Each structure stands twice: as structure tokens, then as C-alpha cells.
Amino acid sequence: MTTETRSLPAVAPGAWETPFVIMGYDEVVTHDTVWDEHSHPFHERLRNERGTSSAVVGSRVWTITPALGLWMPAGTLHSGSAVAGTWFRASFFGFRTTSSISDAPVAVEITPLLRLLLDRLSDPELSAGSRAAIEVLVLDVLAPSPRELLVQVPTSALLRPIAEAVRKDPGDPRSLTDWASALGVSPRTITRAFTTETGTSFARWVAAVRSQHAVALLTRGWDVEAVAEQIGYRSASAFGAAFRRTTGLTPGTFRAR
Structure with a gap:
């Protein structure tokens, strides 16, 4: 499948005049799409109506789903990608008219209320007074989520082989003990290194x-049982429980979206 690459500039916070409080943008990508590293003069809140996308800041990789969005502060250098068919919806928050909910990228829970308010702001016939009132409500309910689909990729010489192998094949069955034996160190050494590098x-x-x-496989239409087997779970139910803990959705519900 063809991959489309898009380039955007790196812009400092507030460098461009942004007279809006909240402005929306949405698009359905028809190809797998990659955005090169860039930054915005305004804050950005990313969410997907359908499908999956990712954002990368340094060695941190966030996955964005219909239930979990991401807050990207103005001026933060980041790259991204989206799977073909993903319908992403971004909200831009004026740098001089709103404050950041966080100084660093952070996951945002897409609650039914937040979804309703943001959808209402997309109405072109909304009066100025109604828009101002809804924008106040959005800023009031927008908050970091206690859950996030975040992977901090370790880069040390010790952990790099593990990171590369597991990210290439998440179904890799090797345990902590197996990796310790292969790398000639103790399991405790690897445990300490993971805690230090990834938290x-x-x-x-x-x-x-x-x-x-x-998330990526479900977006491409894989059935739940096949995904569970592909990524190393012994049963679809075990996969479903783990998936719901991290995304807030069952695999079936996510796949339907």
C-alpha cells in the first residue's frame, strides 16, 4: 500500500496570529500517512472519530484512538502517522486565548460530554454567543487522562535488542528470564534498566x-481472535481484558468504529 508523506514547518509558540479560541479540522486519510517532525504555534488536541494514529515526541510514542486523544502543547516538535481509513479530528487552541492543560504532551479522555461539545463547535451556524459559551465548557472539562497508550522506547545498548525485537514482533514469547539469559545479565539488571528508562x-x-x-491491526479489519494470536495472547478473552484496560474500549467495539 502507498504511504503518503507530509511535511509541515516547525513554528514557535505564538509565532503566528491565532485569533480563534478553538478551531476544528478533520480529514479521512485514504492512504497510510506519515507527518514529518513539525510543531504548531497553537495548542492541539488530537482525536480519532474512526481508526488509529500515532504521535511521536523524542522516544515517546502515543497511540490515539476514538476513546483516547492527545494534547500537544504549542511549539512541541512531533511527528505522526495514521492508518489508511482513519478519520482524525483535531482541535486547535489559540496560544494567546487559552492556557495549556499541560506543558508536555498528555493523553486526554474523550468523554461523551467532550465529544458532544466539540461536535457542537463544528456547526457553521452557531452564534458567536453560543460558541463562546461552549468554548468555556470545553476548556473546563478538558483534562489529562489517567490512562494512555504510551510506549517509551528504551535506547540503551542493553535494552535496544529487546525493544527492537518486541516492536517488530509483539507476539515474541521470550520472558524476562529468557532475555536475561540471551543478553548475559541477570533479570534484576533488566528490570532496573526498564524502570529507569521507561518508568x-x-x-x-x-x-x-x-x-x-x-489497535493498528483492528483498524485494518483483523478479527479479534486473529489479533490476539498475532500479538501473543493465549486467548481472545485475555487479550480483550488487557485491551480494555489500556484503551477504554473492548476490541470488538474498537473494530466496529
Whole structure:
């Protein structure tokens, strides 16, 4: 399948005049699409109505779904990608008219109320007074989520072989003990390294990689059982429970969207 690459400029916060408070943009990408590294003069809130996309800042990779969006502060250098068929919806927040909910990229829960308010702002016949009132409500309910589909990719010489193998094949069955034996170190050494570099354990890091991969496969139309087998779960029910913990949706519900 053809991949489309898009280039955008790197712009400092507030460098361009942004007279809006909140402005929306949406698009259905017809090809797998990659955005080169860039930054915006305004804050950005990303979400998908359908499908999956990702945003990369340094060694951190977020997956964006219909239930989990992402807040990208103005001036943050990031790249991104989206699977063909993804319907993404961005909201731009004026740098001088709104404050950032976070100084760093952070996941945002797409609640039914937030979805309703943002959809209402897309009405071209909305009066100025109604728009101002809804924008206040959006800024009031917009908040970081306690959940996020984030993978911090380790880059040390010790963990790089593990990261490359698991990201290439999330179904890789090797355990912490297996990797320790292969690399000639103790399991405790790998455990400490994962905690230091990623802030999480080896097992949770693998689960996050698997969830990100599952989102992409479900978007491409794979059935739940095939995805579970592909990414290393022994049963569809075990995969479903893990997927719901990280995304807020069952695999079936996500696939339907």
C-alpha cells in the first residue's frame, strides 16, 4: 500500500496570529500517512472519530484512538502517522486565548460530554454567543487522562535488542528470564534498566507495545481472535481484558468504529 508523506514547518509558540479560541479540522486519510517532525504555534488536541494514529515526541510514542486523544502543547516538535481509513479530528487552541492543560504532551479522555461539545463547535451556524459559551465548557472539562497508550522506547545498548525485537514482533514469547539469559545479565539488571528508562516494568512495557500493535491491526479489519494470536495472547478473552484496560474500549467495539 502507498504511504503518503507530509511535511509541515516547525513554528514557535505564538509565532503566528491565532485569533480563534478553538478551531476544528478533520480529514479521512485514504492512504497510510506519515507527518514529518513539525510543531504548531497553537495548542492541539488530537482525536480519532474512526481508526488509529500515532504521535511521536523524542522516544515517546502515543497511540490515539476514538476513546483516547492527545494534547500537544504549542511549539512541541512531533511527528505522526495514521492508518489508511482513519478519520482524525483535531482541535486547535489559540496560544494567546487559552492556557495549556499541560506543558508536555498528555493523553486526554474523550468523554461523551467532550465529544458532544466539540461536535457542537463544528456547526457553521452557531452564534458567536453560543460558541463562546461552549468554548468555556470545553476548556473546563478538558483534562489529562489517567490512562494512555504510551510506549517509551528504551535506547540503551542493553535494552535496544529487546525493544527492537518486541516492536517488530509483539507476539515474541521470550520472558524476562529468557532475555536475561540471551543478553548475559541477570533479570534484576533488566528490570532496573526498564524502570529507569521507561518508568514501567518489562511486562507492562510489552503489554503497551502489544496494545498499540493491536489497535493498528483492528483498524485494518483483523478479527479479534486473529489479533490476539498475532500479538501473543493465549486467548481472545485475555487479550480483550488487557485491551480494555489500556484503551477504554473492548476490541470488538474498537473494530466496529
